[in-house]
Structures are given as C-alpha cells and as structure tokens.
Amino acid sequence: MTMQTIGRPTRAEAIVETPAQTLTGGRGLLQHEPLIFELGGWEKTGVDLPEPDLDASDLGDLVRTAPVGLPGLSEPETLRHYVRLSQQNHAIDLAIYPLGSCTMKHNPRLNEKLARLPGFADLHPLQPQSTVQGALGVMDALAHWLKTLTGMPAVALSPKAGAHGELCGLLAIRAAHEARGDARKRVLVPTSAHGTNPATAAFVGYAVEEIAQTACGRVDLTDLAAKLGGDVAAVMLTNPNTCGLFERDMIEIAAMTHAAGAYLYCDGANFNAIVGKVRPADLGVDAMHINLHKTFSTPHGGGGPGAGPVVLSEALAAYAPTPWVIHGLDGFTIVDHAPEGSASFGRLSAFHGQMGMYVRALAYMMSHGADGLAQVAEDAVLNANYVKARLGQVMTAPFAGYCMHEALFDDRWLDGTGVATLDFAKALIDEGFHPMTMYFPLVVHGAMLIEPTETEPKAEIDRFCDAVLALATAAKAGDAERFRGAPFHAPLRRLDETQAARKPKLRWRPGDASRVAAE
Amino acid sequence: MTMQTIGRPTRAEAIVETPAQTLTGGRGLLQHEPLIFELGGWEKTGVDLPEPDLDASDLGDLVRTAPVGLPGLSEPETLRHYVRLSQQNHAIDLAIYPLGSCTMKHNPRLNEKLARLPGFADLHPLQPQSTVQGALGVMDALAHWLKTLTGMPAVALSPKAGAHGELCGLLAIRAAHEARGDARKRVLVPTSAHGTNPATAAFVGYAVEEIAQTACGRVDLTDLAAKLGGDVAAVMLTNPNTCGLFERDMIEIAAMTHAAGAYLYCDGANFNAIVGKVRPADLGVDAMHINLHKTFSTPHGGGGPGAGPVVLSEALAAYAPTPWVIHGLDGFTIVDHAPEGSASFGRLSAFHGQMGMYVRALAYMMSHGADGLAQVAEDAVLNANYVKARLGQVMTAPFAGYCMHEALFDDRWLDGTGVATLDFAKALIDEGFHPMTMYFPLVVHGAMLIEPTETEPKAEIDRFCDAVLALATAAKAGDAERFRGAPFHAPLRRLDETQAARKPKLRWRPGDASRVAAE
C-alpha cells in the first residue's frame, strides 16, 4: 500500500541529542537475537514431509525413545534468525579484511554458482566412474594448473585444508625416509612459523626444533647449518614467510637441506604473493600445500571449508596418498586403492577431497589466466608495500625494505601511550574496520600484520590507512580511553574470554532458557 | 591464519562511556557508502569481455561519440557497494514489517530458486510455442488456482501489479458498457479507498465520486443507493476494506450495483484475509485483481515487480485482454491476437505478463494447498486481532469489534502528548521495528494501520506490541523528546522531505563529486 503523508513531509529538526537507551534495548536496524533454544519451538518444524509409509520395523530396542532436545523453527523464523545473526558479522563483502596471513580476498559469485551445478553438487563420490567423467576432468584440470603454476611434477588433491596439506606433505616425507629405512627424528621450523607447522610435525611423530631468524627477518643460515644433520627429516619453511618477506636464500637452503638428506617442505599459505611470478620447483621445494581458500579464493565461510592440495617433487611423488586420477584412452579413472608395490603412504580421508572447492578454484584460475595470476601477485605486493609506506610514517616496522604481500609492524611506536596492540585493534573496529592479525608472528613484539590482498581498491586502502593514522595520532595524543574500552560501536563490547575459558559453557542446556528469560 | 592471543585473552573491562564520535565517522559494522559516481571508476569495468570481432560498420553518424558519463566498478567493489547499501534497509527477513495494506509476509526461497530454473528464466516470450509448453502449463495452472480460489470463471494474467489489474478490470468494464453502447461516466469509490482506485478510474476516463462510510467503517448503503444511477459504470470497493473490516453488506451492494446496470469491482489487495474462506464470486464481484506480491508472497523487492491478475465474472470474461492461454488437443496455445469478432479490449503491455511471478505464486499456492491457504487467512486474521486486543488497551481504535487481517488505530489516544502519529512511528524505528502504515486510510485521523500477516510468530508480535506499549507509556508520561527527534539509532536521522521536493535533485551530475569530497 502507500503512505499518505499529505501535508506531512518530514523535515529535519534541529539536532536533538541521542537518548542513551531505547526502551526495549532495540538499536535501529541491529537486531538482538536469542538462541534457537529460547524461541519456544519445541514442537515446531520448518519442513513439510509426507507421512512415512512404514509397514513395520524390527529395530525394537534400537529405537530412540528419549527426547533429543532439539528445537525447531518455522521457515520464516529460520530465515530471520540467521539473517539477524549474519548482520553481526564483518565480511570481506563489507570492507577490507586485512588479516595478515589469511588472504581475505574477493570471492566471486560465479564460482558459487558453478559449484552448485547439479552436475557437480549432486554427484556421489562412489558413483560408477563412467557417470562422473566431467568431475574427474575438473580434478585433472585443477591438477594441471597447480602443477604448472608451481613447476612440480605431482599433486595430491585430497587434503582438506592447509594443515591437512602439511600433514600430507610430512607423511610423504616420512614415507620416503621409511622407504629407505632411514628413520629420522627431527623437523626444523622457524620460530616465526604458523602454529600448524610445528603442530603437524609433532602429529607426524617428529621432534620440532626451531630455526633462528636473522635481523632482517629471514632464516639464519648459520643456525640452519648447525641444526641440520642426519636425523633431520625435513625443513619446514614458509615462503614468503610470515613476516611478509621472501626467503632470499631459499635456493641455498634447499641445497643445504637436500645435502643433509632431508626434504624441504614449504608452507604455501602465502603463495598469493608469488603466483605466476616464481615457481616453487625452481626454488628447490619438495612439497608445498596450497590453500585454495587463500590464493585461489574459495570462500573462508567463517572458518572453512578449505582445501589444501600438495604439490610434490619427483623425489616425493611416489609417496602421494590415494586417491588419484589417471587419464587413459577411454577417459579418466580415479584410483582408490594403490596398486601392488605402490609406495603411497595411504589415505588421508574418505572419498576424494573437496570437490566443491576444486570447481571454485579452477573457475578462479581460468578467470585470471596466466596473465591475471601474475597480476594478482603484483597487485597484492603493491598494495602491501603501499600500506607499509603509508603507515610506516607513524608505525614501526621491525624489518626494513620492501615486503611481499603483507606489511608487518611491531608495537614500539606505542611505547608510553598506554595503548596495547590489542586495544589499538579493537579501536579499529569502532572505525568500521576489521583489525589486522595481532601478536603473530611470535618473533615480533606486539605484532600487527596487515595483508590487504590484490582485490582491495586503492580508495579502500586509503580509507583504512587514514583510520589507522587517525587512531595513531589519538593514541600518541594520550586519548587512551578511546582504546581501553573499545569497541563501543560494534554489536557487542569487549568479551570476557577469561571467564569463557575458566568455566567453559560449550552448549545450551535445558534450564538455561528460563535463566535468560528471567535476566 | 590465526590469532596468537596467548596470555592476552580479552577481559570485559568496567563500563566505559561510549565516546560520542569515532575519528573517521565509522560506526562499527555500519558502513557509510558514497555514490557510484564518487568512487573514481570512470575507466573501470567489472566485466571481462572479448574484443569485438568487427569488420566494419555502416552506422556512420549514428554512433555515439560523446561520453555517456557512466562510472564502472570492479567486481569486488560492486559487491561491496551493494552489500553495504543493503545493510541500510529494513526487510521482512529482519523483523516484523507491519505495514497495513502491504501484506509483508515471508518470501520462500524455494520460489526464488524455481523461478530461476533455466526452463523458466531463460525463455523468450516469442519462442515457438512448441518449445514453451511447460511455461504455458504454469500459466494455465496458475489460472486454475486463481479461478478456483475466487470462484470466478475467467482470469486475465497479464497485469503487472495491483494498479495495472485495476486498470484491466475497469477497461473490461468500460468495454462491456461500450459494447452495449452504454457510455457511462462515473465510478463510485469509498473515501477510504487506496489511491490507485480513484487514480485508475480517472485514468480510464471516469469521474470519481466518493461513497460515504458508516460509523462502523463500512460502505454507507444509503449513500451508495443515492449515488448509484444510470451513468455509474462501476462501484469499486475493497473487501476486506482498508480499515481492515469485512464489508458485511457486500452481497447486497453487488445486487444494488447490478440493478443499476453497473459492475462491482473489488480491489483484492486484501484477499489474504479471506483466501480459502470466502470466494469473491459468491459475494457478487465482477472483477477483482489479486496482488500476487501480497497474498501469494512474491517478494516486494523494494518496490516491485509485482503481478496483478484479474479474475472476471461471466459478464466481463469476453472483454479480457490479450494474450490468453488455451488448452487444445495438442497442448497449450497462447493467443496473442484476439480472433475476429472478439470483444477483448486489447492488450495491456508487450508479451504475456510477469512469468517470474507466476512461477513463484504457483509454488506458493501448491506449497500451502487448499488446507494451508485457509489457514493463511485464519492466522492472518488471528494475528491482527491479537494485535488489536493487545494494543487496544492503550491505543484508540476507531471501529469496535473484530477486524480482519489488519488492525486500525487513530491518534485520539495521543491527544495532549505532543506526539504525532509520525513521531510515534519514527520512535518505533529506534526500537528496531518498521512502523505501521500511517495516515491511511484517510477516513481516520492520524491513522495507524497494522498488518502483521500470518507468517509472524506470536513471539515477534509480542515483541512488537511490547515496544509499542512501552513507547505509548513514554508518550503519555511526557517524554516527547524521544519522539520528536526520532529516529536516533537508524542509519540516518529524520530526512528533510520538504527540501527534497522544493529543489528536486533527481540525479547525480558531474561536479557533484568534488562538492561532496570537499564537504
């Protein structure tokens, strides 16, 4: 219908101070939302299903009789619950998401659409292979792109995320050593490494030893040489590393590693910075995972799913896990079981990996092409250096010179302001920005790691830098209040993480509802 | 990557007062967004197209040489621009949208999905008919449902919205009179009618005369009788009417109308209240449009598109516009051109109407079925009466008794508070709700018309009523400030509509950008 406002057009009145509180706690468009368990839907459902056409059942005692304790919502209530919740999130579609090491870049909707084609989405992993030739074709094409971009002869597609890829790579390395009867014990990892690196090495049964770092933020070759030895299974590096710097001595490191009979594992989480510019094979890498959800833009989805294919050198290719796709005269075949005599270390998980991500990543790579992917690396590096140049005027960078795809700062510049890295980050939230990665890498005090990615326009980076610089000025001017209590304008104020960990409450329990209602 | 917060879990600090302003004007997640013309994209594009393979062209002087003046954005910037804008909207997916007469109900996503099937969406209206039999089948099925639900023998599907349906109905009526050589001049419309009713009647060349209303909010039969006469072409009523009341005397009104040689047009915008419970044919209606975007839930989309099929009585069926679908032995045929001797009044628009809406509405009707549609009416009426009962404790209702699908209040209860209907509505925005329809219908002073619809859960209605009652208490307690300047918590404060109309600025013009930038 229509609004009859005849004679009553609104006029902007003189500014009235905002009343501190609304009567109901409402805040304009921002909706508070209870838990599904508090919405009273104990008998509701949001689906219409036919009556089961059940003759009888011999399940007897196996049947679940006690209530499960699940609430249900009608469809309109469901929509509203999740739409309201969603509006409490930051997202790459809302503004720059400058989390260093996370590569939060644009996620094309074309890829979402293609991954949902029934010919990909409505396909069972164990259908007869004659009925899934197109899907195997996608896997084969993805493998081809990844191998070509890295220069490596083999790739294992099935790992389900970066950490799973690390696992795959180290398992291959372990299998290679075992095949020679050479049981090695240690893996060398720089202190700056991502937590998954040491965690994975330990998971695979190795002792983790840290490699020292030079004053310019790279692997200390002397320390590496000292620690390399006959019981070192692998050196695990990240390149570009987590300080956003290229490991200039990579080729030499590879040579030293190989000379010691070890393998060089490269954490490829930062491949975005060099894709199309440098091939890891040309640096001497033996295994590297590629986070398709970083470099190749499959959406992070609030925490996953990802995909972490691992490219392997000639030395390791034979140890790759099942399954793999082979191309024969009459089409593609997926090999689920390693043939007699194979050196494969086995299987990482059921089925063939993250097909949904393969489609998205392949579409992303085809969209960019060889030319566009090199441009990705260039623009990512350009954007990061621009941030470093602009913010470097005020913030202190632990390492001089150009960076790769992310700019690292420490907290020396905050000395004496009473503002900590964390406070500074929370104040950024008020200004409308997601904070940078904080306190990582560990080698830098109060680290702030900023990765804009290549899909940020200059205007957005400027807006971000302006906000950071304005806050920096405020911090230096002694306006510590602005930081200590921040954020003030977000859906919630600062949360008590200490209490959460001290008395973990990890699920809703009956009885909670009334408590909340009574509050 | 991950956030190393070791030893630095956040703790909730003591409450610090919110700093009134951020440094950049940012407000947490709420993003301010410039116009596309201000984003600097004069040479950008967000599409990759191949080079045109153009040999030559003889268009000569016809070619556009001057700049068009269109900015472009890359794909990531496009996403962000519109996602940011979207978050400044209220929506049915966020909370109750109680606009009386608008029927803002849940829009199932199933319907969106089905309307996008290539078999419907990627279909040209003028393809050979042998290639669109399924589409014609949808039109035929929709027609069957609408005819059955209304009891009417014919339906014209092509009108593109409610007002277009009114046009269609009155054109049929005019054609019917003309066919008899009976040139009538007047159309009778109640004062409470929606603006499109008199506007349409005038558009079709009739003089509009208002029918008075009784003290209980219905058509005044005496006045109607007095005004009916040989030059009255039609009586245009809304039933349930815009006061949310059923026209109890509808059958008698129809008889009087027919006795005067006129036709009874019913505005079916409120069909939601009676679908599956009453058939307009049984009330004597000759023509009625059905807003598929109201009763049958095709999304309002921020202002359209809608669809307004018109059901017609035996008396009017022959005058229906082209095109129509007929079902023969070898399938469906769409008749684009009325055959020789047809009484059809002609064509309303190019092609066959709102196919995208037909699919959605049909899916909606099939989902509910005969049983569910009656439940729709019952729940819509129940929800409205519940609102009327709860709010009636404080607000004044101009008409006593049960209402149908919407509850009407006037502003007598605000007397002396210094708060007008408009202020009250704007204060509701702060509390997190979209206001009700205001100042409509015109027959009630300071009208507030509340239509919850059947897809609102009781909890949401209670939340809404609680907010209205809390505000009412505040208004009566003299807290006029809360209302006068409201809203305070929305993306913008109250807008100056007077200025907008006085110096209309209806488009961006070159030069504006710099002005804005300089501000």
Add this chain to the structure above:
Amino acid sequence: MRYLPLTKDDRSAMLAVIGAPDIDALFTDVPQSARLSGPVDLPPHMGEIEVERALSALAAKNRSGAHGPFFCGAGAYRHHVPSSVDHLIQRSEFLTSYTPYQPEIAQGTLQALFEFQSQVAALTGMEVANASMYDGSTAAAEGVMMAHRITRRPKAILSGGLHPQYAEAIATLAHVAGVEVVRQPAAIDGEAEVLGALDGETSCVVVQTPNVFGTASDLTAIAEAAHAAGALLIVVVTEAVSFGLLKSPGEMGADIVAAEGQSIGNALNFGGPYVGLFATRERFIRQAPGRLCGETVDAEGRRGFVLTLSTREQHIRRDKATSNICTNSGLCALAFTIHMTMLGEAGLRQLAAINHAQARKLANAVAAIPGVEVLTPRFFNEIAVRLPLPAAEVLEALAALGIIAGVPVSRLAPDAGLDDVLLLAATELTTDADIAALTKELAGVLS
C-alpha cells in the same frame, strides 16, 4: 505448514487474549451464505520436495535459450547477466523490503534508485529519469498520456517501425483517454513518414530506434519537425545495450524516452518481469508518471535520499494523479543498475560493439544464402530478413533441428503482410558456431 509459525497452543492463547471463543468468531462479518464450508477443490499442501519436482518437470518441458543456437529478439534479448547481479538482488534486505517509505531505514534501496535514475538519464541523454515503470511498453503508453497532459492535444502518431505490441498497449490507454492514435503501416525504414501525419492537433510522435525491424535511425530531423509543430517526440528503445553504441535519444532531441531495460541485468523470463526506463526533460518532471527518488539531508546534515515529488502520485493526488502506478519494477531496476555499474562506460561500449559485430556476422552469413534477403539497412544487433517461405514455417522446421531462429513478423503483426519476414537478433551470447549452425540449417530448410 512450514511457512506458518503459529502453533496450536499459540492459537488458543491468542484467542483467549482476544476473548473470542474460536477462529470462526473472527469471521462473523462474513455472510454465512458466502462462507466456504470446507476446503476448495484444490490439492492439499505439499512439501518442498514435491513442489520442486512438479515445477521442475514443467520447466523441463521448455527449451531454454542455453539449449542451442538462439536468435530471438523483437523487444526481449538474451544477454549474459553476471552472477554477482543475481546474487545481490537476492539479498534479504533488497528482496524482502517494501517501497522505501521510511527513508531512515531504506537508504539501501533509495541510494540504489538514485544511482539508477542517474544512469538512465545518462544513457538516454535526458535530464531526468524516474525510478522505473513496469516495462518498456507501459512506459511508452504512459509517455503518450503524459504528452497528452502537457500539450493538451488529441492525437498521437505511431511510427510503422514501432513494436506492434507497444502500439497495441498505447492504443488501449489512448482509447480511454480520448487520444486518437494514428498508426502508420509497418515499414522497415520509414520513421520519417510520421512527419506526413504531423499537424497542429498532434501531441506526440512515437518513434523507435532501433525499430522493431532492427533499423537504427537518426531522429534529429523528426524532433525538429515535431517541435516546430508544437508536438513532443517520444523515443522508444527496446534494446538498452544499444545505448552503448548509438547516439542517444536526448542527443537527437527526444522529449520523452520510454525504454525496455531488460537487456541489462535481467533474464528473459518468458516476458516478465522487465523494467521500463522513463526519462524526460526537467521541465516536464511534474507531469511524469511513477516514483522519483531525490537527494536531501538528514537532521544532522548528512546526505540521504527520499521519494519525492509524490504530489504527482496516486497515493497523494488520487484521481488527479499523473498515473495510477504504485508498485513498479524495483528489483529489476536494481538488477539493471548493478549490472550497469559493473559494466561502466567502458564495458557497456564494448558489450555494444560485440553485439553489433555478431549481428554483422549474422547478417553477412544469412545474406549469402540463396533466396534470403537482409532488409534492414542500418542495424545494431537485430535484422529483418525476407525468406522465400513463410517465416513461421521455417522457424518450426529449424526448431525441430534444435535452433530457435528468431521471431516471425507474423507473430507480432499477422496483418502486416510480412509473413515472409523473420527477425533475427545476435548478442554477446551468440557464437560464431551458432551463426554457422543457423546458416547451414536455414540453407538446408530453404533448399
């Protein structure tokens, strides 16, 4: 029922608050005689699975454009819509909101409309544009009504190149508004002939470019002549992509532009919903139909947008309104503006050039078939061709071979005497292989 949140308990509790004994009590005002005693004769409710199966089965009975070579145009064009467009218009906040009557919580829709109006004004070369009409044909009909209001003259002249269904839609409204419509006979390239009918009674001439036969024309002379006679020039455009290659109506002197915006951002949808573009001169704006979004400021001086000049509209002006339109084509306009934003000027020009290039290839290819004559002298992306057989028959034969080979003129204008003329359009989705397939099979059918 999955869409209905009330439980049995809710219903009793609510009836108790209302003080009604049962739900029937709430329907007491409905005459007993008219109340249905049971469900109507329609199937009972169905779950998602069943509804999806039933409608997918109907969809599968249609041959969609992607299925093979496809050449239909004649007012609706098969273009590529970037996936971002369709994603964005499905966002709850756009899809499930109403007309933006409360601007404080509708800036998303309002700003997008302001941008839409600005783009449409730029594309058409006009001063102002409204927030959309139902489609191109109703925009054209409203344009004729508007010209009538402005000039207070009784005659409208429609060119023989105007889309016949547009002409019919105009005639329907004109009839009841007392406007005489002079429809000129179908002509491939006869726009200038409107001048013959022009006189002191003429409120407007309505001319389409590219016209329904694909012919693009310079209308400057017609504009001048119309203006000299005190009449307005209404320019109709049914292929919005042509704005990227052809001189704009504004540059040629149009007073009103009524265009179909479907080509940008919107699927074919078997004919609707589409989006009518409506642009005019600033001085006529108070006679324009439809909604207008305007810029203003809020109480704190921040820029914002509102619906404005609503004293033209039905909800304020009732029987004195400029039009009865209320709901328009909001979401289709949103799709249009998003796609146009993605294109930008560079993309639009390139897109238009591709369309033109493919049409030229198409024209050259079919012209080489013996017996086939290309009739359109200057075209953008569509041509009319004369065949040695009735076009509708040839079309059915080609459909059987998997080719949707355009629109026969007889489908639009059975009485025009052009049964042997076929309209063929090419777009960026038309591949060289499509053209080759058409050429081969058409030659086969004709030989």
Add this chain to the structure above:
Amino acid sequence: MRYLPLTKDDRSAMLAVIGAPDIDALFTDVPQSARLSGPVDLPPHMGEIEVERALSALAAKNRSGAHGPFFCGAGAYRHHVPSSVDHLIQRSEFLTSYTPYQPEIAQGTLQALFEFQSQVAALTGMEVANASMYDGSTAAAEGVMMAHRITRRPKAILSGGLHPQYAEAIATLAHVAGVEVVRQPAAIDGEAEVLGALDGETSCVVVQTPNVFGTASDLTAIAEAAHAAGALLIVVVTEAVSFGLLKSPGEMGADIVAAEGQSIGNALNFGGPYVGLFATRERFIRQAPGRLCGETVDAEGRRGFVLTLSTREQHIRRDKATSNICTNSGLCALAFTIHMTMLGEAGLRQLAAINHAQARKLANAVAAIPGVEVLTPRFFNEIAVRLPLPAAEVLEALAALGIIAGVPVSRLAPDAGLDDVLLLAATELTTDADIAALTKELAGVLS
C-alpha cells in the same frame, strides 16, 4: 581483469608513494634465477561467459543424482536440502568472513557455532561437541589420536563394520603416532567381535552404527566391556539422519562420537566438502581436537560467544597441540545447523522414519528378486545385498539403463572377498517409482 580493482593510474601513484621505480623492484628479494620471465604455459584470462561455458560443459558430462533412480550411500547420502539453507549460507556475512577471532564483530558465526555444538551434543547424546572437523573420517582418526592421548595405550581396535575408507584414514595417522591398528575382517553384523581383541593395551575400540553394511547395533555391551578394560568406545556414524530414529551413541555409553554430518544441510558434492561432527564427554574436553565456541559476557554484561579453550590448539600450543587442525568446516556446519533448526526434533524424527520406511520397501522389493539376498539384519536406511553376479558389473549394466544402483563393496574393499555384495541406500528422495524401476531392471539384468 574484473577481480582486480587497481587501475594503471593507481599503480603508478602507489609506486610513487612507495618510492619504487617499478613493480619489479618490489620483487628484488626473489632470486633472479628463479623469476619467471613471462607468463606460465596456461591459457590467458577468460570472461564469465567463457568460464561458465567451459565448466558447464564439464558438469554436463556427469550424471547427477536427480537424473534417475539413485541408491548410493556408503558414507554419503543424497538428501533434500531446503532452499533456505543454501540461500542463507550464501549471505556475504557468513560466506566471506574468516574464523571468528574478533568476537565483537563475529557474533553471527559464533552464535551459530554455539547452537551447532548444542545440537550435535543433543543428537549424539554426548555432553559436549566441537565446532566441526573436516569430515567424518578425519574426525574418527582424530578420535583415535585423542583416545591414545587420554589412555596412553598403544592399540586401537577397528570393527569389521567400519567404513573401509575410515579405517584407512585412521591407519594413516595411527601409523605415524605409533598406534597399532587392529582391523577386524569385514563383517555384516560382527561388532561384538571387537571384544575378542580387547586387552589392557587397548586405548579404544572403534565401532560404526549403522555400519557400512547398514547394520544398526546396540553397542551398550561393547561400551561396558571397553570401559571395564580401561579402553574408550569411539562410535562412528556416517548417516546423521539416523540420529532421528536410533538410540544415540551417548545413550549406549560412547566416549567419543565421530560422525559425518553431510546428510543434514549439505549436498553430495562428489565427496566434499563435508562436515565432521565430534562429540565427547565433558571431562575429556581439554584433549579434544578442533575449535570450541563458548558462552561469556561482554563489558556491559550482555551474553556473547567466543572461541575458547584455545590452549589446546595449534596457534597457541604449537607442537603440543591436540591437533594441527586450523580451518575446519565452518560453512558446512552452518548449513547443518540451519537445516537442523528447520527440522527440529519433530522434523528430524519424521525424516528418519521416512528414510527407514523407504529402505524397508527397498529391502522387501529386492529380496523378492530371485538370486538376491538381503544380508543386513537390522537397518536404518541402507542394506547390503548379495547378488549372483559381481556387483560392479551389475552396477555398470544398470547405469547404462539410467539407474545408479548403489555402491559395490569391491569399490571400498577390493580384498574383502565381497565382490558380490552391493550396498543400497534409500532416503526421502527415493520414490516408490525409483524402487520399482530398480527392482524391474535388476531382475532383468540378473535373469
């Protein structure tokens, strides 16, 4: 390139601010010898139209489940996903956000995870659940590692009914962790046999129900025996819909539940991404892998949610972490929780009952075919049948007839000696007509 917003002008302006002569200067740290001199040998960039065409062509080479009767299960099930689920998970704010490390602007994800954990705990009958694992198989493997950490014992016993690919995934991890895996021979109904291998060295027994052959079993006795021996019971569930009909693992005494959640809210996706459900007892929570979301309050006392107990995780604990998992299956977990919210207890139970009913019909129908023997004694929605011919051959024959007739055991376990056994699953998408078609054609192929 449409995804790259920088213009040439932007790039020069930025280089100027940086003070670098050109882009190459920024890559100086890369050894010259390793730098590529030109583009790699891959095709150049493509527009949406071309990419969509290429990938749609590949998709068209697959036979999707909707294409005809379909009976595959064996750890991945074809269920209906309400359209609202897929719509909601595509909202920008869910799809394009990162792991919720900044809780003040990530409550959407966090609250949904808290609800997910609560639902998984309720479904499995366990005290607590985590925020998801990659899939059911890696959840199972992590469960075995966790049992090893808790009991510090070296042996894991895997039942013969455990999905062979799960057993392989477990074996891979166990090998490097120094855990000995005792894999029992494939057995249709042999869960109790794990007890034979149970001893004081056993850290856990891993049992699946319904098992890979479809057999549902009461595991109470196994739980008791395991506990008596100081071992943990890990229950694997690959069909999450079964939680709506069968007694929960928690009720039967499970210590760890590792389940595949794909059946709820997630498409088949040719095997991934899926979502691993992981639940355990409260007292083991500090040994659990993966993320945990917990309730807390903000500075104003309002309830909120945060990631918690992260001292178990790799980013805090590094080589001492309980697992190396970082990115998990967030969006699939979201789809799961949304679908489960729509179902509610009533809907889940009904869905499970329908699955069971259809499977019973299926079993009855195929059992009536001469030569076919149903092997599964008690089932939920999947059965193993013995055929008189190798199952893989029969399957190919049926595929040629348009029926995807399940999974041959030989595909999963070529050495199990069960080449004549076929696994057939039914769900709510299996119609009576599908069953009739299978029965008819299977009888035909076998006769």
